[in-house]
Amino acid sequence: MSTKELILEEALKQFSEKGFAGTSMSEIAKPLGITKAALYKHFESKQQIFDEIIAESESRYKEILEKLSIHFQGGQPDKQDVAVYSSISIEGLCESVLTFVRFSMSDEYSRQVRRMLTISQFQTAELSGMFTKRYVDTMLEYDERLFEQLIGSGIIRSGDPKALAAMFYAPVLMYMGIWDRQPDRAAECEAAIKKHIEQFCKMTKT
Amino acid sequence: MSTKELILEEALKQFSEKGFAGTSMSEIAKPLGITKAALYKHFESKQQIFDEIIAESESRYKEILEKLSIHFQGGQPDKQDVAVYSSISIEGLCESVLTFVRFSMSDEYSRQVRRMLTISQFQTAELSGMFTKRYVDTMLEYDERLFEQLIGSGIIRSGDPKALAAMFYAPVLMYMGIWDRQPDRAAECEAAIKKHIEQFCKMTKT
DNA sequence: GTCTATAGACCGATAGAC
DNA sequence: GTCTATCGGTCTATAGAC
Numbered sequence: 001m002s003t004k005e006l007i008l009e010e011a012l013k014q015f016s017e018k019g020f021a022g023t024s025m026s027e028i029a030k031p032l033g034i035t036k037a038a039l040y041k042h043f044e045s046k047q048q049i050f051d052e053i054i055a056e057s058e059s060r061y062k063e064i065l066e067k068l069s070i071h072f073q074g075g076q077p078d079k080q081d082v083a084v085y086s087s088i089s090i091e092g093l094c095e096s097v098l099t100f101v102r103f104s105m106s107d108e109y110s111r112q113v114r115r116m117l118t119i120s121q122f123q124t125a126e127l128s129g130m131f132t133k134r135y136v137d138t139m140l141e142y143d144e145r146l147f148e149q150l151i152g153s154g155i156i157r158s159g160d161p162k163a164l165a166a167m168f169y170a171p172v173l174m175y176m177g178i179w180d181r182q183p184d185r186a187a188e189c190e191a192a193i194k195k196h197i198e199q200f201c202k203m204t205k206t
Numbered sequence: 207m208s209t210k211e212l213i214l215e216e217a218l219k220q221f222s223e224k225g226f227a228g229t230s231m232s233e234i235a236k237p238l239g240i241t242k243a244a245l246y247k248h249f250e251s252k253q254q255i256f257d258e259i260i261a262e263s264e265s266r267y268k269e270i271l272e273k274l275s276i277h278f279q280g281g282q283p284d285k286q287d288v289a290v291y292s293s294i295s296i297e298g299l300c301e302s303v304l305t306f307v308r309f310s311m312s313d314e315y316s317r318q319v320r321r322m323l324t325i326s327q328f329q330t331a332e333l334s335g336m337f338t339k340r341y342v343d344t345m346l347e348y349d350e351r352l353f354e355q356l357i358g359s360g361i362i363r364s365g366d367p368k369a370l371a372a373m374f375y376a377p378v379l380m381y382m383g384i385w386d387r388q389p390d391r392a393a394e395c396e397a398a399i400k401k402h403i404e405q406f407c408k409m410t411k412t
Numbered sequence: 413g414t415c416t417a418t419a420g421a422c423c424g425a426t427a428g429a430c
Numbered sequence: 431g432t433c434t435a436t437c438g439g440t441c442t443a444t445a446g447a448c
Contacts, residue, residue, distance in 0.1 A: 003413080017328065021228035024441065034414070040443065041413055119325045121387055122223065128387035136384060163377075163405035166398065170376035171369075178342060181327055181334035192372065199369035203409055209431080231424065244432050246425065415448075423440065430433080 004042045006032055011049045016112040019119050020050055057113045068100055097197055105179055140165050156204040171196045210248045212238055217255045222318040225325050226256055263319045274306055303403055311385055346371050362410040377402045
């Protein structure tokens with residue numbers, strides 16, 4: 001691993017804990033066994049380190065969505081996704097979302113980026129938009145289109161797909177927030193998410 | 207208004223925008239037309255200013271809950287609240303929650319405290335717990351007990367009250383998050399919250 | 413590409429005059 | 431209770447030796 005990558009890794013760790021303003025160049029350099037002067041051979045400024053972390057997180061975020069099989073085709077969910085969603089049992093659906101949640105919560109990189117964006121979300125309009133897009137809009141749009149098709153197929157009761165998507169996803173997001181702030185409540189949050197999904201299926205299935 | 211109160215007001219404004227580490231004593235003093243030295247006649251340290259803001263927000267938060275008629279009696283919602291909930295129409299329930307949302311989003315003090323806590327939520331375990339309690343647990347518990355009684359009265363279909371509470375409240379919280387980050391989407395968020403409540407009523411009413 | 417050293421600004425906090 | 435002045439320290443960033 002190159003020094004530059006090590007710097008980005010350490011900076012992300014500290015930015016996610018103390019924020020941009022609360023982290024100094026010396027503090028980033030120290031655990032790497034170098035002095036802050038050396039950082040400037042790799043980056044022009046502290047801001048540039050932050051910007052590169054953000055830029056890299058954008059591409060890695062898309063990779064992760066790929067791996068978790070959340071694909072988009074021209075803004076529409078894959079036909080495959082609908083098939084998966086409609087054919088699986090309540091337990092299977094529960095497990096599928098829980099897989100996404102468990103990954104998001106256990107993967108150290110995802111956790112750090114999420115924390116960093118959370119405490120930086122009001123810093124610039126760009127970061128505000130990025131936060132909303134990544135943790136809200138993308139998921140909502142995906143679920144909305146999925147519910148649209150499920151309603152069309154008669155697999156779930158009719159209703160407003162957008163409202164259904166919010167009702168399905170927002171509680172997951174809320175419990176992930178508790179989980180992030182209070183890791184000692186992880187088990188409770190995981191159980192609550194599971195209960196939520198079960199209840200949701202019960203209320204929407206035909 | 208005393209100088210001390212003016213300091214707390216200005217500090218809250220800046221902490222909510224730039225965070226604790228990103229705000230300096232000089233910057234707090236400047237808009238008040240005094241120097242940072244004068245701040246130390248009213249507060250021992252920057253940390254103490256932050257702590258007093260947090261402490262005051264705790265009591266003002268409880269006052270606000272009172273004013274919005276969200277009362278608790280030994281952990282149980284007032285009988286009055288159940289009566290109100292059960293007697294009002296979908297439009298009335300929608301309006302009741304929207305009143306809470308509109309106040310939370312338009313009241314400058316509430317907005318600033320919410321932003322400050324959002325970007326400070328990982329700073330200490332105490333702040334983590336406070337954030338969860340204030341913006342999640344309190345509301346969830348209130349709604350849960352309300353749904354318990356509504357199910358008992360046969361006013362809404364049976365289901366897990368806790369899951370119902372999450373399904374009802376979490377989308378509101380999620381849209382308030384978008385609203386905070388991107389005020390230009392205020393109208394969209396307000397409409398989405400309204401739609402959500404309508405859809406929720408449709409799905410749960412007997 | 414690392415170091416030491418330092419510039420120059422700003423930080424939190426204090427002393428003492430008024 | 432405000433000011434000016436200042437302390438001791440840290441900050442970002444740079445210069446120059448190796």
